[in-house]
Amino acid sequence: MRKVAIVGAGMTKVDKHWRRSLKELFGEAGTAALSGCGAPKVDALIVGNMCASDLSDQNNIGSLLADYLGMNPTTAYRVEAACGSGGAAFLAAYTAVASGIYDVVLTGGVEKLTDGVGGNTTFSLGKAADAEYELFYGASFVSLNALIMRHYMGFYGVPREAFADLSVMMHRNGSKNPFAQLPFEIKRETVLNSDMISDPITLFDCAPVGDGAAAVVLCPLEDAKRYSDAYVEVAGVAGASDTINIASRDDLLTFRSTVVAADRAYRMARVTPSDIDVAEIHDTFTITGAISLEDLGFCERGKFHKMMENGAFEPGGLVAINPSGGLKSRGHPVGATGAYQIAEIFLQLTGRAGRMQVPDATVGLAQNIGGSGSCAFVSILRRG
Amino acid sequence: MSVPRYWREIPRRSRLEAAKCKDCGAVVYPPRCRCAKCGSVEFEAYRLPETGTLVTYTIVRNPPKWFEKASPYIIGLVKLEDGTTIMSQITDIEPEEVKAGIPVEAVLRKVMEDGDSGIIEYAIKFRPRL
Numbered sequence: 007m008r009k010v011a012i013v014g015a016g017m018t019k020v021d022k023h024w025r026r027s028l029k030e031l032f033g034e035a036g037t038a039a040l041s042g043c044g045a046p047k048v049d050a051l052i053v054g055n056m057c058a059s060d061l062s063d064q065n066n067i068g069s070l071l072a073d074y075l076g077m078n079p080t081t082a083y084r085v086e087a088a089c090g091s092g093g094a095a096f097l098a099a100y101t102a103v104a105s106g107i108y109d110v111v112l113t114g115g116v117e118k119l120t121d122g123v124g125g126n127t128t129f130s131l132g133k134a135a136d137a138e139y140e141l142f143y144g145a146s147f148v149s150l151n152a153l154i155m156r157h158y159m160g161f162y163g164v165p166r167e168a169f170a171d172l173s174v175m176m177h178r179n180g181s182k183n184p185f186a187q188l189p190f191e192i193k194r195e196t197v198l199n200s201d202m203i204s205d206p207i208t209l210f211d212c213a214p215v216g217d218g219a220a221a222v223v224l225c226p227l228e229d230a231k232r233y234s235d236a237y238v239e240v241a242g243v244a245g246a247s248d249t250i251n252i253a254s255r256d257d258l259l260t261f262r263s264t265v266v267a268a269d270r271a272y273r274m275a276r277v278t279p280s281d282i283d284v285a286e287i288h289d290t291f292t293i294t295g296a297i298s299l300e301d302l303g304f305c306e307r308g309k310f311h312k313m314m315e316n317g318a319f320e321p322g323g324l325v326a327i328n329p330s331g332g333l334k335s336r337g338h339p340v341g342a343t344g345a346y347q348i349a350e351i352f353l354q355l356t357g358r359a360g361r362m363q364v365p366d367a368t369v370g371l372a373q374n375i376g377g378s379g380s381c382a383f384v385s386i387l388r389r390g
Numbered sequence: 391m392s393v394p395r396y397w398r399e400i401p402r403r404s405r406l407e408a409a410k411c412k413d414c415g416a417v418v419y420p421p422r423c424r425c426a427k428c429g430s431v432e433f434e435a436y437r438l439p440e441t442g443t444l445v446t447y448t449i450v451r452n453p454p455k456w457f458e459k460a461s462p463y464i465i466g467l468v469k470l471e472d473g474t475t476i477m478s479q480i481t482d483i484e485p486e487e488v489k490a491g492i493p494v495e496a497v498l499r500k501v502m503e504d505g506d507s508g509i510i511e512y513a514i515k516f517r518p519r520l
Binding site for chain 1 (some may be wrong): 393399417446448451453458463467470475477485501511
């Protein structure tokens with residue numbers, strides 16, 4: 007196995023891009039990633055996407071994008087793992103380079119949610135869940151997480167306001183991100199008084215619906231300097247799975263997929279949670295963010311709000327969490343989210359994160375979840 | 391939903407038929423082909439109990455498109471008497487009255503109508519125990 011580096015990254019602003027299509031979004035992100043490292047010849051394009059077949063009537067995304075980016079006859083295919091598609095594509099791309107089969111791989115994700123009409127987008131996103139034993143009964147993706155959040159609040163006695171504060175933190179971070187979909191600050195009351203979507207989850211507990219694309223370029227670590235002086239090493243990368251329906255889990259209050267993927271990635275990178283300077287975590291809903299902080303080993307169970315009071319998750323604290331604003335404020339173009347996270351950590355570790363920059367960030371982590379924790383992908387990057 | 395797709399799940403969704411691992415006794419719902427606890431592929435038929443306790447619930451106010459006419463409705467996780475947890479709708483109770491911890495029982499109910507000419511789908515829901 008060869009060591010692998012990231013040598014370039016690109017992304018679009020997350021937004022409702024009414025004038026721009028799926029391929030145009032990935033075209034921008036992919037071109038930006040490639041031009042940042044001398045526009046090398048690409049041996050493979052591996053892209054994450056969840057909803058194009060539902061919302062844009064398009065399968066075969068690999069061919070579509072390779073064609074649009076003028077890359078034929080490269081190897082090109084899509085990876086789908088619901089909201090975890092971007093992280094899954096990155097794992098596949100890492101494996102492709104580490105194995106020696108490919109040298110330069112462009113990987114990333116793209117999602118075009120606003121091509122959905124009416125309730126189609128909600129329905130398409132819901133397909134991350136178990137079609138026969140969750141969706142059948144009218145469960146939406148939000149409602150599954152609402153079941154977990156109510157149980158969490160009752161079990162640990164964590165007040166509802168604590169979750170609102172997590173959303174406030176994400177928006178404060180995201181207000182500094184030029185690529186964020188919702189780059190503005192909010193107050194605790196904004197969350198508490200926003201529309202009830204699925205009790206107890208309100209609108210401002212939820213990541214917004216938006217379009218976007220992000221991409222990174224991978225190559226063997228030993229070749230990295232040939233492409234760019236600013237590169238990072240992929241120190242650890244792993245995935246794990248759990249039951250597709252949440253009712254089958256022994257413990258509702260942890261995502262075992264994250265715990266296992268993180269453990270594998272930490273061991274591969276030979277680091278512990280306390281070594282992580284900056285992390286992009288998967289806060290689809292505030293409850294998902296809270297559980298992820300615990301599952302990644304950044305705080306004790308049921309204590310995230312106590313840690314927040316001490317500034318543990320701010321730059322300069324224990325670990326800077328979601329300086330991009332996370333899914334809540336940067337946005338959550340589902341199949342692209344994992345790619346955004348990795349691109350953002352790349353920018354942090356190469357000192358190019360602008361107003362979001364975490365000082366002296368050396369080791370960073372990206373955690374990408376699919377479904378209600380039915381799969382997770384954790385990647386650990388180290389400054390080159 | 392296609393008729394065969396609906397029809398083939400009737401034993402599970404309308405009769406609560408689960409599977410029990412012949413080697414370690416784990417109850418699996420919905421059934422799997424290999425036991426996640428012990429790796430066995432030998433299962434026997436097992437009927438889930440019809441009573442239990444509501445563990446957690448939510449009121450869906452922004453439903454998937456096929457359920458728009460039913461909104462708001464309650465989705466819950468029910469822990470049955472044997473410890474198996476199952477998801478379904480909670481019925482015969484107003485959203486503002488539902489509470490975690492209430493005893494519930496299974497009842498066969500309509501889940502939805504698939505448009506004007508599609509099939510009418512039935513399954514087990516749970517109501518407050520009478």
